[in-house]
Amino acid sequence: MTSPYEPWEETRGAEIISEHSHREGATLVILQALQEAFGYVPEPAITMVASELNLSRAEVFGVFTFYHDFRKEPAGRHVLKLCRAEACQAAGCDALVARAEVKLGIGIGDTTPDARVTFEPVYCLGLCATAPSAMLDGRVVGRLDAARIDALIAEAQR
Amino acid sequence: MTLRLYVPRDAGAVAVGADEVAAALEQAAAKRGTAVEIVRTGSRGLYWLEPMVEVSSPRGRIAFGPLGPADAPSVLEAAISGGHHPLELGLTEEIPFLKRQTRLTFARCGVIDPRSLDDYRTHGGYKGLKRALTLGRDAILAEVAASGLRGRGGAGFPTGIKWKTVADTSADRKYIVCNADEGDSGTFADRMIMEGDPFLVIEGMTIAAIAVGASKGYIYIRSEYPHAVEAMRSAISAARGAGYLGRRIGDSSPSFDLEVRVGAGAYVCGEETSLLESLEGRRGIVRAKPPLPAHKGLFGRPTVINNVLSFAAIPFILSEGAKAYADFGMGRSRGTVPIQLAGNIRYGGLFETAFGVTLGELVDDIGGGTFTGRPVRAAQVGGPLGAYFPRSLFDTPFDYEAFAARDGLIGHGGIVVFDDSIDMARQARFAMEFCALESCGKCTPCRIGSTRGVETIEKIIRGERVAENLAVVEDLCNTMKFGSLCALGGFTPYPVMSALKHFREDFGSTPARLDAAE
Numbered sequence: 001m002t003s004p005y006e007p008w009e010e011t012r013g014a015e016i017i018s019e020h021s022h023r024e025g026a027t028l029v030i031l032q033a034l035q036e037a038f039g040y041v042p043e044p045a046i047t048m049v050a051s052e053l054n055l056s057r058a059e060v061f062g063v064f065t066f067y068h069d070f071r072k073e074p075a076g077r078h079v080l081k082l083c084r085a086e087a088c089q090a091a092g093c094d095a096l097v098a099r100a101e102v103k104l105g106i107g108i109g110d111t112t113p114d115a116r117v118t119f120e121p122v123y124c125l126g127l128c129a130t131a132p133s134a135m136l137d138g139r140v141v142g143r144l145d146a147a148r149i150d151a152l153i154a155e156a157q158r
Numbered sequence: 159m160t161l162r163l164y165v166p167r168d169a170g171a172v173a174v175g176a177d178e179v180a181a182a183l184e185q186a187a188a189k190r191g192t193a194v195e196i197v198r199t200g201s202r203g204l205y206w207l208e209p210m211v212e213v214s215s216p217r218g219r220i221a222f223g224p225l226g227p228a229d230a231p232s233v234l235e236a237a238i239s240g241g242h243h244p245l246e247l248g249l250t251e252e253i254p255f256l257k258r259q260t261r262l263t264f265a266r267c268g269v270i271d272p273r274s275l276d277d278y279r280t281h282g283g284y285k286g287l288k289r290a291l292t293l294g295r296d297a298i299l300a301e302v303a304a305s306g307l308r309g310r311g312g313a314g315f316p317t318g319i320k321w322k323t324v325a326d327t328s329a330d331r332k333y334i335v336c337n338a339d340e341g342d343s344g345t346f347a348d349r350m351i352m353e354g355d356p357f358l359v360i361e362g363m364t365i366a367a368i369a370v371g372a373s374k375g376y377i378y379i380r381s382e383y384p385h386a387v388e389a390m391r392s393a394i395s396a397a398r399g400a401g402y403l404g405r406r407i408g409d410s411s412p413s414f415d416l417e418v419r420v421g422a423g424a425y426v427c428g429e430e431t432s433l434l435e436s437l438e439g440r441r442g443i444v445r446a447k448p449p450l451p452a453h454k455g456l457f458g459r460p461t462v463i464n465n466v467l468s469f470a471a472i473p474f475i476l477s478e479g480a481k482a483y484a485d486f487g488m489g490r491s492r493g494t495v496p497i498q499l500a501g502n503i504r505y506g507g508l509f510e511t512a513f514g515v516t517l518g519e520l521v522d523d524i525g526g527g528t529f530t531g532r533p534v535r536a537a538q539v540g541g542p543l544g545a546y547f548p549r550s551l552f553d554t555p556f557d558y559e560a561f562a563a564r565d566g567l568i569g570h571g572g573i574v575v576f577d578d579s580i581d582m583a584r585q586a587r588f589a590m591e592f593c594a595l596e597s598c599g600k601c602t603p604c605r606i607g608s609t610r611g612v613e614t615i616e617k618i619i620r621g622e623r624v625a626e627n628l629a630v631v632e633d634l635c636n637t638m639k640f641g642s643l644c645a646l647g648g649f650t651p652y653p654v655m656s657a658l659k660h661f662r663e664d665f666g667s668t669p670a671r672l673d674a675a676e
Contacts, residue, residue: 024457027439028422059440066441066598067422069381085343086538089588090501090576091529123425123592125382126346127173128574129205129499129506138384142173 005039005074012037013045021052027063031070040071076111076118078156081135082149084108084121087128096132096149097121103153117156160193161237164212164219166268168201168353169385170346175226176209182230183211189231192238200354202268203508204255206529212250213237221247255505255524260486262474262494263467264347264510267354272389275396278357284402286473290365291407293476298369299325302472304480306492311337311428311465312540312569312645314491314558320462323452324370327460334366334375334414335437335456335463338390339421339428341380342541344500344572347508348466351496352379352386355470356393360416362469364407365476366462367414375414376456378433380421390418425542425596429644430463432598443598444644465570467496486512491557499525501538501574511556518552521575532577536661538585540569542592543649545656546585565656567649582661586631587615589653593646604647607638611654624666631658 006012016037020030030049034041041064050060064070082088082097097108104112104119111118127133130142136152144152165180166172180196187194204210210223211233222233222245229245236243247253261267270277278284290298303318324332336359340348352359363375379387394416398404404415419437421427427436431445434456455461471493475483484492491513497520499506504526521527521537528534536546545566547554554560561568576585590611597604611634618627635651642648658665 025437025439028436029419029439032420032422062441063439067424069421069423083343085592086542086585086588087344087501087572087574089585090574090580122382123596124341124343124345125169126340126349127170128344128346128501128572129203129503129508130170130174130208131501131506133173135382140169140173140385142170 003039003074003077006037008038008042008045010044010048013042013048017045017049017052026053027055027060028067031064035070039074043072076115078116078137079118079120080152080156081120081122081125082108083123083125083127083131083133085124087124088132091131093132093144096144096146099146100149100153103150117153160195161187162195162197162214163237164197164199164214166201166209167198167272167385168268168350169383170205170350171201171208171210172385174208174224178227179209179211179225179230182227183234186231186234190234192234194234197271199270200267200272201350202250202256203264203350204253204505205507206505207247210247217249219250221250221253223247255507255509258524259510260494260512261510262483262486263358263470263496264351264355264508265474266358267351270355272354272356273392273396275357275393275400278355282477283357283473284361286476287361287365287402287407288477290368290476295325295369295371298365298476301475301480302369305475305483306480306487306490307468307471307475307483308491308558309465310467310471310495310570312567314568317464317468320452320464321366321369323450324372324460324462327453329459331374331459332370332372333456333459333461334363334370334372335434335461336363336375336377336466336469337428337430337433337463338377338379338383338386338466339433340383340466340570341425341428342543342570342572344538344574345498345541345570346500347496347498347571349383349386350508351466351470352383353389356389357397358470358473359390359466360393360397360403362472363416364402364414365472366464366469368407370460370462371412372462373412373414375416376437377416377418378421378427378437379418380427381423387418387420394418424598425592426598426644426646429646432644434461434463441598443600444646446643467570488512488514488555488557489559491559495556495568495571497556498572499575500572502528502530502577503575504529513557514555516552517547517554517556517573518549520556520573521552525573525575528575528577530577532579534575535578535580536576536582538574538576538653539572540567540652541572542589543567543645543652544569544572545652546582546660547656548660551660565659566652582657582664583615583619583666586654586657586665587612587619589650589657590615593650597646601641601643601647603638603641604643604650607634607642607647608650610634611638611650615654618666621666628658628665
């Protein structure tokens with residue numbers, strides 16, 4: 001299994017940071033770029049961002065912790081997100097979440113011990129007319145039912 | 159002659175297999191030796207028919223759907239021979255769900271290739287901008303005010319007044335910000351228009367920039383919408399390439415350019431001041447108002463911040479005139495509203511219509527009731543902060559004031575339908591839970607009130623001192639409604655109180671009797 005992400009490397013991190021540091025309100029953009037490259041925001045990078053943008057470490061750390069998207073450690077190899085918002089509730093997503101938890105052997109919000117699958121809730125993918133919906137590694141899937149969720153899980157576990 | 163086929167690239171269609179259908183059609187055509195051109199469009203918004211494929215014909219486009227990849231060869235055959243096919247839906251424009259609509263904003267969505275600026279211009283694109291340039295600033299502002307357009311994000315503030323305030327405020331630079339942080343469950347109109355007609359949003363923002371004298375614009379799109387991000391970025395670069403962005407447009411304006419910024423999974427960033435903080439690279443903490451963003455917005459500069467649908471309504475208003483827009487609607491709600499039918503509904507999708515249609519017509523008649531076939535018990539209108547309406551209030555017309563009068567809101571126009579298996583006490587708890595999860599934490603009523611709300615509703619669900627705890631929930635809701643800084647804490651009481659008021663039987667009716675026995 002090869003990771004789609006680069007391993008953390010300080011000079012590469014510095015390169016990414018300086019690439020975006022001139023932009024208006026750069027903190028969020030930089031954190032996103034770091035996560036895109038490494039799959040998470042490595043802790044040493046927080047200090048580097050702060051020093052580049054002339055902010056305190058606390059300020060950057062505050063931004064990092066405010067947003068649900070940022071990870072402090074790498075996710076599993078595949079990320080399966082299941083929508084739990086109202087439109088998907090109306091279409092029966094809760095039963096699918098329970099089913100997935102059993103199949104994966106973990107609770108929603110966790111990563112399987114073999115680090116293959118991270119299973120997360122998401123609050124609306126905007127696919128509310130083809131609910132319930134999910135996203136597997138950026139690919140959207142609608143009209144989920146038991147068979148479809150099983151297929152998605154099998155795909156993620158491969 | 160090359161046969162032209164239209165297959166949506168809209169995320170909602172892709173989620174149910176549109177990409178596979180497009181590939182299968184291409185394969186079937188190659189096998190048959192027929193030359194086809196597959197145009198990837200936005201969605202028409204008839205989601206129960208997605209993936210819906212259209213075929214050009216001398217009579218107009220003919221629709222087929224919902225297609226699976228296995229249907230591709232036979233559909234292609236029928237398209238060529240003109241023979242009958244079980245999935246044929248007839249002329250797209252004649253499908254009742256579409257025919258009944260008044261599509262002013264969504265006129266091109268699903269029709270054109272969203273990546274093609276030429277296609278946009280051929281279908282009337284940039285006519286609004288052209289007229290705006292001949293009118294000049296004051297006349298543009300007058301036109302927007304006369305149209306009666308109110309913010310489509312949910313607050314319903316008159317767009318003309320907002321723009322005029324920014325135009326009248328002097329500063330070294332001004333900003334246009336498009337709020338595309340469409341986080342409300344049951345809404346997807348912003349996503350659809352960004353994916354299906356992105357140049358429309360760009361045109362609307364450009365007209366705003368000219369009207370107020372802004373030089374830079376941002377479109378803040380939530381990270382859950384990768385397809386929309388891609389569509390907007392590609393449209394911006396095409397518009398820039400053709401000289402519609404990045405240089406002076408007309409003679410009275412500074413140069414105007416646009417940039418897409420992506421959110422990072424915070425619902426509260428859909429609140430305008432939180433969004434501005436986020437754009438500035440900070441935690442999305444809500445700002446106290448005043449100062450209004452129109453005076454001190456992004457980076458402390460005067461800023462027009464509007465929802466995607468508000469900007470998307472502008473080109474029509476400018477090209478056809480304010481009156482043409484204001485002629486639609488009722489009361490102080492003028493023009494059309496793109497309504498989104500979602501959840502447990504038979505005919506889910508986008509329905510753009512003049513204000514005034516009733517909730518019952520939308521849910522029962524247009525939406526066809528539930529897809530489970532069970533009776534409709536409730537409809538939540540306006541996202542997670544909107545009220546749950548029981549059937550007895552289905553005569554409420556879609557109008558800002560009419561919904562407010564019944565303790566609800568139309569919000570961003572999303573309707574989520576629930577059947578009779580729904581437990582409203584659990585829905586009320588979820589509303590509090592969601593608020594607790596997404597609260598920015600700045601004000602106490604929202605931060606603490608929501609957590610206390612979850613705890614208290616859980617007690618009610620467990621049957622503990624139901625009457626007393628119901629009183630606590632009502633009290634909490636009152637504090638949150640009047641004491642919160644923004645709509646997250648301020649509107650969470652809507653779903654909670656409406657559930658309590660209209661569906662009281664779900665809140666521990668049996669335990670209430672136990673209470674009496676104690």
